[in-house]
Every structure is written in structure tokens, then in C-alpha cells.
Amino acid sequence: MRNITIVGGGTAGWITANILAKSWAHQNTNITVIESPTIPTIGVGEGSTPALKGFFDFLEIQESEWMNKCNATYKNGIRFNGWTNKPDFKSYFHPFPSALDHTYLPEYFNNIASRRAGYANDIQSKNYFLAAKLAAEKKSPYVIDNQDELKSEVNYGYHFDAAKLADFLQQHATNLGVKHTVATVQGLTQGPQGITKIHLSNGESNSADLYIDCTGFSAKLIEKTLGAKFISYADHLYNDAAVAIPSLHCENETLISSETVATAMENGWAWQIPLQNRVGNGYVYSSQYCSAEQAEQELRTKLGLMDTAVEAKHLTMRVGRRDKHWIKNCVAIGLSQGFIEPLEATALALVQFSAAKLVDYYSIESNIDNNKRDDYNRVINNQFDGIKDYIVAHYKTNSLTHTKYWCDNRAHLDKLSPSLQQIFKCWISGADLSAEIQRQNIQKYYPVVSWYCLLAGMGMFPEAIYQANAVAPSCTKMQAIVGSALSQRECMQHFKAL
Numbered sequence: 001m002r003n004i005t006i007v008g009g010g011t012a013g014w015i016t017a018n019i020l021a022k023s024w025a026h027q028n029t030n031i032t033v034i035e036s037p038t039i040p041t042i043g044v045g046e047g048s049t050p051a052l053k054g055f056f057d058f059l060e061i062q063e064s065e066w067m068n069k070c071n072a073t074y075k076n077g078i079r080f081n082g083w084t085n086k087p088d089f090k091s092y093f094h095p096f097p098s099a100l101d102h103t104y105l106p107e108y109f110n111n112i113a114s115r116r117a118g119y120a121n122d123i124q125s126k127n128y129f130l131a132a133k134l135a136a137e138k139k140s141p142y143v144i145d146n147q148d149e150l151k152s153e154v155n156y157g158y159h160f161d162a163a164k165l166a167d168f169l170q171q172h173a174t175n176l177g178v179k180h181t182v183a184t185v186q187g188l189t190q191g192p193q194g195i196t197k198i199h200l201s202n203g204e205s206n207s208a209d210l211y212i213d214c215t216g217f218s219a220k221l222i223e224k225t226l227g228a229k230f231i232s233y234a235d236h237l238y239n240d241a242a243v244a245i246p247s248l249h250c251e252n253e254t255l256i257s258s259e260t261v262a263t264a265m266e267n268g269w270a271w272q273i274p275l276q277n278r279v280g281n282g283y284v285y286s287s288q289y290c291s292a293e294q295a296e297q298e299l300r301t302k303l304g305l306m307d308t309a310v311e312a313k314h315l316t317m318r319v320g321r322r323d324k325h326w327i328k329n330c331v332a333i334g335l336s337q338g339f340i341e342p343l344e345a346t347a348l349a350l351v352q353f354s355a356a357k358l359v360d361y362y363s364i365e366s367n368i369d370n371n372k373r374d375d376y377n378r379v380i381n382n383q384f385d386g387i388k389d390y391i392v393a394h395y396k397t398n399s400l401t402h403t404k405y406w407c408d409n410r411a412h413l414d415k416l417s418p419s420l421q422q423i424f425k426c427w428i429s430g431a432d433l434s435a436e437i438q439r440q441n442i443q444k445y446y447p448v449v450s451w452y453c454l455l456a457g458m459g460m461f462p463e464a465i466y467q468a469n470a471v472a473p474s475c476t477k478m479q480a481i482v483g484s485a486l487s488q489r490e491c492m493q494h495f496k497a498l
Contacts, residue, residue: 008214009035012334014169019355021176032179047345048157064495071276072160076131082264084399092457095131098154120464127472135259139485194328213332222332232320244282256488267405321384386445397458
């Protein structure tokens, strides 16, 4: 019998618990989550990538079971507003691609190639992707088929209440047999193989074969006990703080948006995340360039909440990753292993990836294999670094000049990773970006289409000197899907009727 202990709950702890419990359901394992009653869920990471849908599909949980309980809505992608001062590139959309999009991807890529050569073509992603058109109409990814069932033609993510999602996943994990212990860790005992015992505030102790550190930024096990080093990303990801303020939907607003909006601010960017019952708002900024008070005032001004008593939640972030995520018999997952700022909502996807890889690399039947542990650390580090480069690219391609923050973000291109330097070199030279991404084998972090949407959306082109010779295609099927797609509220009403 193998004893697995997860220290820390929240979304990271309970996602991990569910993945392990489901994966090892028919093996000799006892899984326990130790959760402190005094440490609340951070509760502002309220967006996801399509990976979260894959997680629920893996657990065989229907959307009708969890979405209404977590005030969740659908997310077709992310809209970036005001990241450049170029007249034709004030806003762009990063979509979650669909199978239908592949019909027109060659035209999209060809038109971008022509634009890189100086032709003023239509290369706005909003005109080529089904998800972008759904988001523009505030539609969900679903239509009703002939059997009165929901049917989707597009990949999608979710917006959700993080605290409620953690509660839902806790209940589901305990139903799978996971033990839940509410107590605070007061001490640890170590041996040659790692941690041998955890001493708890309730007077009990816990011994396990494998410990998983989900204690957040405090990293009580992996760093404070086992000494894992932290590799900072601060050289190119300056943001280290955030302030969050919720707001209500507008009284006359009948449709709920199906996109996350990331708007450039003075010293960072503001998120807008629509839930069923409210809107999540926040400002991710760098404390090197403004104070918490200044950031809160700027966000309140943007939201029109200067004279209200709505409380703001202030957070600090440690952006980077561990040098090793698995040391001896301890694996860090979630904020304890690292964090990449929330611009592309990758936090939960990294939790899922790390937990799923642990299932692949950890053997229930035998002792820990050092080679597998080293391979695991390499794979996770590559995943973090690959995602980091894509996030950094947003800042390096901005063209804003109104504050020192944005100018500094655009500087020091010579200090970028060799991978990202080569991406920029390839794009600027007019070479084949798809071939370069394939050559580097980095499409597993972000696909080719995401790079095209980013670099084209930020207006990384020479001045247009030729007359336009191509426009976005017109797709009757795409228009029909958008026209018949349900709104967010219609989907939720469908769930209630089941």
C-alpha cells in the first residue's frame, strides 16, 4: 500500500488529488489532503485554458454538474486591448482554435506573409477564427443539435469562481476516496529518502511514501524543508503584484461576455473576467513602478468605483520556477513549484500537466527511480520556460511609450532566451515561422497559430507600402454557427432543465 499525502488544498491541491485518485483508482494507494483552516484560497485566478475542459472530461464530470455551482461561464479566448499605439493594431484576439478554422488557416498565414512583405492585407484574427466571432457576439461555444443536446464546434476554456471550484473539487475527491484532514503543519521529520513524518496542529502525525507540496508561495516542503532553489523570471516579467476588485454586471446587460479582456494600464495590465453573478476585475502590475495604493486608485478609476465601499484584495506574486520540482520523496505542484503571471491563464494548466506527468513517472509498485525523477524535472522546467517565453513576447512587442514601465519592458532584447531571440529574428526576416517553431519543437507549449496571432496582433510588420491584395474569407458555415450559438445564460438554463 502506497500512502500519498498532499499538503495544501485550494485548486492546486484538489486538482492534483482528483487526478491521482482517478488515475490510481485500482491500485494500492491511500491519498490524503492536509488543508490548513487558516489559509484561504487566493480566489482571483478565475480563468483557464481548454486544458480544464480536458480535466473535467477525464474525471467524467458533466458541465451541468459543476458550472452553475461555481458561477462558471465559457471562455472563447482573450482580447488584448491597448498594448500598442499603432492605429490598426489597438486590439487583437487570441482564440482557442476549432477544426473549422483549419480550412482558412492557410489563407491567414499567407495573408500575414504578404503583410510582412509590405502588402496592407486583412490579418486581424477576429476575422478568421470561429472563437473570435463567437466572442464578438457574446455567444457560448454551443448550439443545440437535432437531439436537443449541446454541441460545440470549438475548443474553449472557462471563467469560474476559484473558491467555489476548490470546494466542488474537494467534494468530488472525497467521493473518490481521498481523505481530508483539516490541520496546520507544525513540524516535519526528515530521513535519507526525504520527509518521513509531518506533525499536525490536531496532535496527529502523517507518514507517507510520497509528499506533494501544494502550500502555495510559502513552499513549506520543497523549499523550506528540502532546499529547492527558485529560478526567477523577474528579468523579463516585471509584474509582481496585483489588486482585485469585483463588480456587478451592468443592469441593462442581457448577454454575458465569453472572453477574457486584458487591457494595458500605466504599469501593467487589467483583467476583466465575466462570471454568472459578477465580473472579476484586477490589475497586475510591477511594484518597481507604482505603489499598491496607486494601482488600486488606477483600477478603481477604470471601473468607476472610486466612491464605493467595494473592498480591494491585494496580492503579491513570485514569478519564476524551481530548479527542481521533485526532490527525494517530495513533489511541488502549484504555486510552490512556480508561477507565471496570469496573462494567458496558464496556472491551472500547469497544475494539471505536473500532476499528469507525476502519474506517468511515479511507480506505485517500486521505489523512486532517480532517472525518472530527473526526467520529470526536465520536462516540467521545459514546460514552464516554454510558456514563459510566449508571455514575455507580449511585453517585448508592445509599442507603448507613455510610461517608463512599457519602455523598459521593450528593452534588453539581447537577454532573451535563445529560443525567443530566434523566433523574433525569424519573424522580422520574413522567414517561415511555422518551420522555425517545428525546428525548435516548441509547438507543444504554444501552437504555431498562437504565435501568429500574437505577433500579427501586436502589429510586428514593416510599414505597408503596397495596395491590399487579400481580405479575410467569408465562411457561410461559420456565420451559421455564430448565428445559432446559445448565449451564456441560455446554456446555464439548459443545465438547470436537465
